[in-house]
Amino acid sequence: MFTSKIVGGAGDMVNAKPANEKDNLYLAVNGAWQEKAVIPADKPRTGGFMDLDEDVEKTLMKDFHEFANNEDTIKDDLLFQAVKLYRLANNVDHLDKFHQQPILKDIQRITDLKDINDLSDKLAELSADNFPLPIDVSIDADMKDTSTNVVYIEGADLILPDKSYYDDDNESGKSLLKKFSEVSVKLLSMIGYDLDKAQAIVKKALAFDKSLVPIVKSQEEWADYTKIYNPMDFKEYITKSNSLNLEKQVVDLIDETPEKVIIEEPRYLDNLNKLVNSENFENIKEWMLVTYLTDNASNLDEEFRQTIGEYSLALSGAKELKNRTKYAYHKAANIFSQVVGTYYGKKYFGQAAKDDVTNMVKKMISIYEQRINDNTWLGEDTKKKAIVKLETIKIKVGYPDKIDELYSKFEVEETSSLYDNVINFRRIRRQDELDSYHRPVDRAKWLMPGHMVNACYDPSRNDITFPAAILQAPFYSLKQSSSQNYGGIGAVIAHEISHAFDNNGAQFDEFGNMNNWWTDEDYAKFKDLTQKMINEFNGIPYNGGKVNGKLVVSENVADVGGLRCALEAAKTEKDENLREFFINWARVWRLKATKEFNELLLKTDVHSPGPLRANVMAQNMDEFYQEFNITPDDGMWLDPDKRVNIW
Template sequence: MRLNHLMTVSPAGGADKFPVDESLVTEDFYEAVNGKWAEQATIPSDHATTGGFRDLVDNIEKTLMHDFADLLAGKLEPANPEMAEFKKLYTLTSDADEREKVGTAPLKPVLAKIEALKDFADLNAHLVEWFKTDLPTPLDIGVDADMKNTSQYALYVDAPSLFLPDKTYYAKDNPAAKQLLPIFTQTAVKLLELAGYTEDKATTVVEQAKQFDAQIAPHVKSSEEAADYVKMYNPFPLADVDAKLDHIDLTAVVKGLINDTPAQVILPQPLFFDAANDILSPANFDLIKSWMLVKTVMGASGVLTEEFRQVGGAYSRALSGQKQARSREKAAFYLATGTFSQVVGDYYGRKYFGEKAKADVRQMVLKMANVYQQRLKTNDWLSAATREKAIVKLQKLTIKVGYPDKIDALFSKFKIDENKSLFDNLQAITEIIIDNHFSRWGHPVDRDRWEMSADTVNAYYSPSNNEIVFPAAILQAPFYSLKQSSSANYGGIGAVIAHEISHAFDNNGSQFDEFGNLNNWWTDADLDHFKGLAQAMIKEFDGIEFAGQKVNGKLTVSENIADGGGLSCALEAAKSEADVDLRAFFINWGNVWRMKATTEYMQLLLSIDVHAPAKLRANVQVKNLDDFYQTFGVKAGDGMYLAPADRVKIW
């Protein structure tokens, strides 16, 4: 239930190798910049995409796999105790023979626990244990910052997740579901068989699980609805929520998890709880058990035998159009590094980024924030009162660059027992993570914590912390390089930085104050004007044909507002430099969105992703900027032309 706006970026590599097609610049800017590359680009069989973003991830993967091979071989000494434990886990994830020998045996006692449940009274007796050991539960409970008082934690009670990617897939006329559900069914049945179930029993379990899942779907939010963060905040007295659940003792579960009974809880999806009594009913108990069994085998698919992993990944590969699973070696790498994420990030950040680069980029962020502040001061549609509060919010913005000063203390608790199975070790770590999560209750919110490791090619803004975070991995070419002109850097990292700043003032972030609290600081007139501008951004993207489907302007509006503000602000910064080259600025903006993807993956993103397709992020936003027309000579009648009255300018 994090509130972070994650900016999924797609940088490009080797831009000089593929020249701009001048004949296309005024018709399709993205194709002009990236078309030559796309002609020769092929999507690797174990990927759903290729392009700059994927290339940077793959390069980091190659670098770290090489380094950690030396770690396993004893050629590289662990830099700290946490890295020593990571080495032990990586040894276990890489030991294919041992994993085959152990087989599915560690999973069977977990499935037996679920099978042994008799009724809701029995489930209630075990539900606290279920949460603490990460077994599937028909409710989700978590601790996170209170959106109206972000210095303190609140308890969030939510609906469970669905099997299919979004509730829209459950519509009778959804063609994707007709293709995906049979693959999901085959995957789940085969996994249960590998875990010792007969084919008939496995088939019955999966059919029952799908029946329960289908009952949940009408009562949860779609991705479009969930993109409105403010509507997540629905406080209710705990007693009132508990009263809606005849067969789940919610109060007892909460007390067992946090050793307290809060007066209220937050329901991100209150409509589910209006229907929960009918869904979580004795008549459905066998269906719920089957749903738990399917969730359990699907969740364990990556940590047992190679056949279990290959079978378990079939559904996600169908979702994305990925033709083959990762190699066994890459799977072992990602399982180990994902578990010790901040430890790996600390190693990557210190070795490949360093304190000097950290300081340099921080100065660039501060410079972009100053440019943004000047733009706010000269804004022509905000009243003085709102403008003043916007500037205060900007000045209070926390900036995190590169990697944390120290590794999160949580990772020092991860101890690997080399005499136990990989499954059991990962289960022990999961329980430590869950215990740590619920132990936050009653303590002040830790604002020093990072939500991404330094080796992640991404960036984010957190409304609840009013902070922007730039992991080290994104701070390289083509985003940022001393070999690039200042204008090219502004078209890359400058636009990324300003994008994240803009999230503080998008349709979601604008409703949080300088402390990260949900608190309206706008005058009524300014807010109405802003909503009108946001509606114009929705209209600009809504219904654009892409990958055989259409863009959802409401789903993507916050990211589109941030893109527009980020690009506009970065442009102004580029123009302030003595060596300004707007052609280089715009071309690098086009470069960073370079991506080639499977049709399945593009269609999946159109359904669930708050970002517009990469090509449209490159093409649509530049149409809103007058300088683009002057730089490339775009005229009325050209494909890239947008009438001045239709150009959306917010920040």
């Protein structure tokens, strides 16, 4: 187990003071900010990514406010629909008139279920309408043939974010379940149940939730992405339940009998008869009721939003909910995400910046290609195939050239309730997903909208996406030096490229198919290196907890590869300044978060905490020691044989 030598301890960085860069790079760069930074009352954290997100939020909220008051200035009908939804979601007096009424007809569909046979008969229609179910269906690309969509089989989700919250010694989990129970009882009372009945319903719902805990996957297990691919002959699958007609559910949903399905959680399917049977029916039914109500309460009126918000605040540690106007903006921006993202990208990013960043990505790919050619642990056959994959990566920058046709089906009815509008949009989206079973995989699809401050790699499409919103300072600016830009957006770009060669991405070929293109010898070496990365982070103390090296390994492999390649790119520039490079690298990872949110991240996030990303990855780079004159007596020193470099 590796424990950071950083002075003060890595865990102290949550509320620590400035430090010397030789002892703690993160605090040397961010310590003064860390002391003074104030987490917004309606957010659980602040820092690099979040600061940009807040700027985007302010910019678009201002635009939405102006559009809502002067709709004649809106030149795009899809954007007009988004503004109408914003206006509706912000119309508190209008929504108060509906109060609980819109959801009652759907609650009735659950309460009318008579027995396990009735649930079995209605599985498909409930699934099509997005009701929570003990077993469900989704459609996505076949990981072994990504030109084709297939049926995936999913289990139920826990109420809390991860099964570790249910551990006997986890006081946070106990507190959160208590709060969830209180809020659920209150919500049930608000839709007409008396107190005793409401408490009885919640007790049964929590009993079913508890039965799931030993069976569902942990977040650590989900992080091993390729393990969701477990093909099963459809004829075998439909025999797996003694109580549910699994065949009818799938066939009714996709209007076809498939040859196979993909089982995401084999352990769940093995235990399906134990979880779902006539004896458990009442618990399942009440779990469906409570889950549906809590999932949809915020779409009713402000009183319902405030009530379910009590649980959200307990989970995140934020002091207050977003105000109604901010909530309305986010509701519209989420449902019309690609529409709003494209508007943002065109207005605030533009084609010139899109071309500039695309060229930057191409340069990083060429640097990466050189790194693979110079690699000392890979054989020539594996190198050739890695370069083929690298050269095939599709680059998506800023915003899509064309908005998905799905959005043209979204018509906002402002005289209706917010709930009815949102449920209608979800049904349209769900039906589009189900219909995609009969269509080839859409490789032009964007996983992130232009106004999102993030970036991603999709192994099944072998593409990388850099939304417009992340392409600004401190990540990227023409006012920054090239070294600063490479320490920011350059490292982010190379990070996403590195995902093509992380512990998950390395198992997919240039077409996005899960296919072993490695020699056995090379893959064994790669596995050893990823284990070193697991060991390097596993057990580092942070915020009263410890980092789970297995949970964060894929992102750490991408981080170390990204930083290494960005460093090589920075060296090619005339204004090379590696001190500025490392300082900006540390700056973009500044983070201040509530105790509750830090705990949530440690248990569920596949990324290491920002301060550790800043420090430990720098410790892996030999150039860092040279640039800052780090010696074995300094807190940032890491012995050369413990430094991990993969790509």
